[in-house]
Amino acid sequence: MRKEFDLTCSNYGTVKSLKYDVAILPWGATEPHNLHLPYLTDSILSHEIAVGSAELAFERHGVRCMVLPPVTFGSQNPGQQELPFCIHSRYETQKAILQDIVASLQLQGFSRLLIINGHGGNSFKNMIRDLYCIYPDFLIASSEWFKICKGTDFFEDPNDHADELETSVMMHYHPELVNLSEAGEGRSGGFSAALLKEGKVWIPRNWGRVSSDTGIGNPAKATAAKGAAFAEAVVSRYADFLKDFTEEDLYTPLP
Numbered sequence: 001m002r003k004e005f006d007l008t009c010s011n012y013g014t015v016k017s018l019k020y021d022v023a024i025l026p027w028g029a030t031e032p033h034n035l036h037l038p039y040l041t042d043s044i045l046s047h048e049i050a051v052g053s054a055e056l057a058f059e060r061h062g063v064r065c066m067v068l069p070p071v072t073f074g075s076q077n078p079g080q081q082e083l084p085f086c087i088h089s090r091y092e093t094q095k096a097i098l099q100d101i102v103a104s105l106q107l108q109g110f111s112r113l114l115i116i117n118g119h120g121g122n123s124f125k126n127m128i129r130d131l132y133c134i135y136p137d138f139l140i141a142s143s144e145w146f147k148i149c150k151g152t153d154f155f156e157d158p159n160d161h162a163d164e165l166e167t168s169v170m171m172h173y174h175p176e177l178v179n180l181s182e183a184g185e186g187r188s189g190g191f192s193a194a195l196l197k198e199g200k201v202w203i204p205r206n207w208g209r210v211s212s213d214t215g216i217g218n219p220a221k222a223t224a225a226k227g228a229a230f231a232e233a234v235v236s237r238y239a240d241f242l243k244d245f246t247e248e249d250l251y252t253p254l255p
Helices: 041-061 091-107 125-134 164-173 224-245
Strands: 022-027 065-067 112-117 139-144
Touching: 022 041, 022 091, 022 224, 041 065, 041 112, 041 164, 041 224, 091 112, 091 125, 112 224, 125 139, 139 224, 164 224
Parallel strands: 022 065, 022 112, 112 139
Antiparallel strands: none
8 A cells, every 4th residue: 555655666657547646755964963863864754654644634634745855964063073974964955955846746737745854954045035036836735744743742852853752753663773882872962142042042053062973962761662652642743634635725715
Protein backbone atom coordinates (compact mmCIF):
# COMPACT_ATOMS: atom_id res chain seq x y z
CA MET A 1 0.00 0.00 0.00
CA ARG A 2 2.89 2.38 0.75
CA LYS A 3 3.68 2.60 -2.97
CA GLU A 4 0.44 4.52 -3.50
CA PHE A 5 1.69 7.30 -1.23
CA ASP A 6 5.51 7.30 -1.36
CA LEU A 7 7.31 8.30 -4.55
CA THR A 8 10.64 6.94 -3.27
CA CYS A 9 9.30 3.41 -3.79
CA SER A 10 6.41 3.94 -6.22
CA ASN A 11 6.24 3.58 -10.00
CA TYR A 12 4.20 4.87 -12.91
CA GLY A 13 2.25 1.62 -13.07
CA THR A 14 0.96 2.32 -9.57
CA VAL A 15 0.09 6.01 -9.93
CA LYS A 16 -1.07 6.45 -13.53
CA SER A 17 -4.70 5.52 -12.88
CA LEU A 18 -5.05 7.17 -9.47
CA LYS A 19 -6.24 10.70 -8.70
CA TYR A 20 -4.16 12.61 -6.18
CA ASP A 21 -5.44 15.54 -4.15
CA VAL A 22 -2.26 16.86 -2.52
CA ALA A 23 1.48 16.53 -3.03
CA ILE A 24 3.60 16.48 0.12
CA LEU A 25 7.21 17.63 0.07
CA PRO A 26 9.46 16.59 2.97
CA TRP A 27 12.38 18.98 3.40
CA GLY A 28 15.38 18.45 5.63
CA ALA A 29 19.11 19.04 5.71
CA THR A 30 22.51 17.35 5.62
CA GLU A 31 24.23 18.18 8.90
CA PRO A 32 25.70 16.64 12.06
CA HIS A 33 23.20 15.63 14.75
CA ASN A 34 25.21 15.29 17.94
CA LEU A 35 27.35 12.12 17.88
CA HIS A 36 24.58 9.53 17.66
CA LEU A 37 22.15 10.46 14.86
CA PRO A 38 22.73 10.38 11.09
CA TYR A 39 23.44 13.45 9.00
CA LEU A 40 20.12 13.02 7.18
CA THR A 41 18.00 12.93 10.35
CA ASP A 42 15.90 15.95 9.34
CA SER A 43 15.18 14.49 5.90
CA ILE A 44 14.48 10.97 7.17
CA LEU A 45 12.05 12.09 9.86
CA SER A 46 10.15 14.60 7.73
CA HIS A 47 9.74 11.87 5.09
CA GLU A 48 8.48 9.26 7.58
CA ILE A 49 6.02 11.72 9.11
CA ALA A 50 4.83 12.68 5.63
CA VAL A 51 4.21 9.09 4.54
CA GLY A 52 2.37 8.26 7.75
CA SER A 53 0.23 11.37 7.32
CA ALA A 54 -0.60 10.47 3.71
CA GLU A 55 -1.60 6.94 4.65
CA LEU A 56 -3.80 8.10 7.51
CA ALA A 57 -5.40 10.90 5.45
CA PHE A 58 -6.56 8.30 2.95
CA GLU A 59 -7.67 5.81 5.58
CA ARG A 60 -9.53 8.41 7.65
CA HIS A 61 -10.82 10.84 5.01
CA GLY A 62 -10.33 9.30 1.56
CA VAL A 63 -7.86 12.06 0.67
CA ARG A 64 -5.08 10.72 -1.55
CA CYS A 65 -1.65 12.32 -1.24
CA MET A 66 1.71 11.57 -2.82
CA VAL A 67 4.86 12.13 -0.79
CA LEU A 68 7.69 13.40 -2.98
CA PRO A 69 11.32 12.42 -2.35
CA PRO A 70 12.76 14.55 0.47
CA VAL A 71 14.96 17.54 -0.25
CA THR A 72 18.13 16.83 1.70
CA PHE A 73 19.82 20.24 1.70
CA GLY A 74 19.04 23.00 4.18
CA SER A 75 20.25 26.39 5.35
CA GLN A 76 23.09 26.14 7.88
CA ASN A 77 24.43 28.40 10.61
CA PRO A 78 28.01 29.59 10.93
CA GLY A 79 29.95 27.16 13.08
CA GLN A 80 27.96 24.31 11.52
CA GLN A 81 28.86 25.07 7.91
CA GLU A 82 32.53 24.39 8.57
CA LEU A 83 32.00 20.86 9.94
CA PRO A 84 32.80 17.90 7.64
CA PHE A 85 30.07 17.11 5.10
CA CYS A 86 27.62 19.69 6.43
CA ILE A 87 25.99 21.12 3.30
CA HIS A 88 24.70 24.70 3.26
CA SER A 89 22.01 25.40 0.67
CA ARG A 90 21.48 29.08 -0.15
CA TYR A 91 18.05 30.72 -0.14
CA GLU A 92 18.30 31.15 -3.92
CA THR A 93 19.04 27.45 -4.36
CA GLN A 94 16.15 26.36 -2.19
CA LYS A 95 13.79 28.77 -3.93
CA ALA A 96 14.86 27.44 -7.34
CA ILE A 97 14.25 23.86 -6.23
CA LEU A 98 10.81 24.74 -4.88
CA GLN A 99 9.90 26.69 -8.01
CA ASP A 100 10.89 23.79 -10.27
CA ILE A 101 8.78 21.40 -8.21
CA VAL A 102 5.77 23.73 -8.29
CA ALA A 103 6.15 24.34 -12.03
CA SER A 104 6.22 20.60 -12.68
CA LEU A 105 3.23 19.84 -10.50
CA GLN A 106 1.20 22.74 -11.88
CA LEU A 107 1.84 21.54 -15.43
CA GLN A 108 0.51 18.12 -14.42
CA GLY A 109 -2.71 19.60 -13.04
CA PHE A 110 -1.97 19.68 -9.33
CA SER A 111 -2.78 22.72 -7.18
CA ARG A 112 -1.94 21.80 -3.57
CA LEU A 113 1.50 21.27 -2.02
CA LEU A 114 2.26 20.78 1.67
CA ILE A 115 5.87 21.22 2.81
CA ILE A 116 6.71 19.16 5.89
CA ASN A 117 9.95 20.68 7.09
CA GLY A 118 12.30 18.94 9.49
CA HIS A 119 15.08 21.54 9.74
CA GLY A 120 14.69 24.67 11.85
CA GLY A 121 17.07 26.68 9.67
CA ASN A 122 14.79 26.47 6.64
CA SER A 123 12.27 29.24 5.99
CA PHE A 124 9.80 29.15 3.10
CA LYS A 125 7.39 32.03 3.73
CA ASN A 126 8.94 34.57 1.37
CA MET A 127 9.50 31.93 -1.31
CA ILE A 128 5.84 30.99 -1.14
CA ARG A 129 4.73 34.62 -1.39
CA ASP A 130 6.93 35.07 -4.48
CA LEU A 131 5.64 31.88 -6.10
CA TYR A 132 2.03 32.94 -5.48
CA CYS A 133 2.66 35.86 -7.86
CA ILE A 134 3.59 33.36 -10.59
CA TYR A 135 1.12 30.58 -9.74
CA PRO A 136 -1.86 32.30 -8.07
CA ASP A 137 -4.03 29.17 -8.25
CA PHE A 138 -1.40 26.89 -6.69
CA LEU A 139 -1.53 26.76 -2.90
CA ILE A 140 1.64 25.97 -0.96
CA ALA A 141 1.39 25.33 2.78
CA SER A 142 4.49 25.23 4.96
CA SER A 143 4.89 23.48 8.31
CA GLU A 144 7.47 22.14 10.76
CA TRP A 145 6.48 18.67 11.92
CA PHE A 146 8.19 18.96 15.31
CA LYS A 147 5.96 21.94 16.21
CA ILE A 148 2.62 20.37 15.28
CA CYS A 149 2.19 19.01 18.82
CA LYS A 150 3.59 20.34 22.08
CA GLY A 151 6.82 18.55 22.90
CA THR A 152 6.49 18.99 26.65
CA ASP A 153 3.31 16.89 26.58
CA PHE A 154 5.38 13.86 25.51
CA PHE A 155 8.97 14.41 26.64
CA GLU A 156 10.71 15.25 29.89
CA ASP A 157 13.33 17.58 28.43
CA PRO A 158 12.70 18.51 24.78
CA ASN A 159 15.04 21.12 23.39
CA ASP A 160 16.37 22.11 19.98
CA HIS A 161 18.62 19.76 18.02
CA ALA A 162 19.33 16.01 18.31
CA ASP A 163 17.53 16.21 21.66
CA GLU A 164 15.18 13.84 23.47
CA LEU A 165 12.36 14.57 21.00
CA GLU A 166 14.26 14.09 17.76
CA THR A 167 16.18 11.09 19.09
CA SER A 168 13.01 9.40 20.32
CA VAL A 169 11.22 9.78 16.99
CA MET A 170 14.25 8.39 15.15
CA MET A 171 14.34 5.47 17.62
CA HIS A 172 10.71 4.81 16.74
CA TYR A 173 11.17 4.83 12.96
CA HIS A 174 14.79 3.69 12.56
CA PRO A 175 16.33 2.31 15.76
CA GLU A 176 19.15 0.84 13.68
CA LEU A 177 20.37 4.37 12.93
CA VAL A 178 20.60 5.50 16.57
CA ASN A 179 23.70 4.96 18.73
CA LEU A 180 22.46 6.48 21.96
CA SER A 181 25.42 5.16 23.95
CA GLU A 182 27.70 7.39 21.86
CA ALA A 183 25.63 10.57 22.28
CA GLY A 184 27.06 13.73 23.75
CA GLU A 185 25.13 15.51 26.49
CA GLY A 186 23.96 18.27 24.16
CA ARG A 187 25.03 21.00 26.55
CA SER A 188 24.34 24.40 25.10
CA GLY A 189 25.07 28.03 25.68
CA GLY A 190 23.46 31.11 24.20
CA PHE A 191 23.60 34.82 23.67
CA SER A 192 24.44 37.31 26.41
CA ALA A 193 22.26 40.20 25.14
CA ALA A 194 18.75 40.19 26.63
CA LEU A 195 16.79 40.78 23.42
CA LEU A 196 18.75 38.08 21.60
CA LYS A 197 18.08 35.62 24.43
CA GLU A 198 14.38 36.50 24.34
CA GLY A 199 14.22 36.01 20.57
CA LYS A 200 12.98 39.54 19.97
CA VAL A 201 16.13 40.39 18.02
CA TRP A 202 17.64 37.76 15.77
CA ILE A 203 21.07 36.93 14.40
CA PRO A 204 22.19 33.47 13.30
CA ARG A 205 23.71 31.47 16.13
CA ASN A 206 27.33 30.44 15.75
CA TRP A 207 26.92 26.72 16.34
CA GLY A 208 30.46 26.33 17.61
CA ARG A 209 29.70 28.85 20.36
CA VAL A 210 26.42 27.26 21.49
CA SER A 211 27.21 23.53 21.35
CA SER A 212 30.29 21.37 21.83
CA ASP A 213 28.89 18.21 20.17
CA THR A 214 26.48 19.86 17.67
CA GLY A 215 23.51 18.84 19.82
CA ILE A 216 21.30 21.19 21.81
CA GLY A 217 19.42 19.23 24.44
CA ASN A 218 20.32 16.00 26.22
CA PRO A 219 19.00 12.91 24.38
CA ALA A 220 19.68 10.53 27.30
CA LYS A 221 15.99 10.09 28.22
CA ALA A 222 14.91 9.30 24.67
CA THR A 223 12.87 6.14 24.07
CA ALA A 224 11.17 4.61 21.05
CA ALA A 225 7.87 4.56 22.96
CA LYS A 226 7.95 8.32 23.49
CA GLY A 227 8.83 8.80 19.84
CA ALA A 228 5.95 6.61 18.71
CA ALA A 229 3.42 8.50 20.82
CA PHE A 230 4.60 11.87 19.55
CA ALA A 231 4.81 10.77 15.91
CA GLU A 232 1.32 9.29 16.02
CA ALA A 233 -0.11 12.51 17.44
CA VAL A 234 1.63 14.59 14.78
CA VAL A 235 0.52 12.30 11.96
CA SER A 236 -3.07 12.43 13.21
CA ARG A 237 -3.14 16.23 13.10
CA TYR A 238 -1.56 16.31 9.65
CA ALA A 239 -4.09 13.78 8.34
CA ASP A 240 -6.97 16.03 9.42
CA PHE A 241 -5.27 19.10 7.94
CA LEU A 242 -4.84 17.34 4.60
CA LYS A 243 -8.60 16.89 4.43
CA ASP A 244 -9.10 20.58 5.19
CA PHE A 245 -6.44 21.53 2.66
CA THR A 246 -8.45 19.99 -0.17
CA GLU A 247 -11.39 22.32 0.46
CA GLU A 248 -11.96 24.90 -2.27
CA ASP A 249 -12.42 27.71 0.25
CA LEU A 250 -10.05 27.68 3.22
CA TYR A 251 -11.54 30.78 4.87
CA THR A 252 -14.36 31.32 7.31
CA PRO A 253 -16.95 33.91 6.22
CA LEU A 254 -16.33 37.50 7.27
CA PRO A 255 -18.61 38.66 10.11
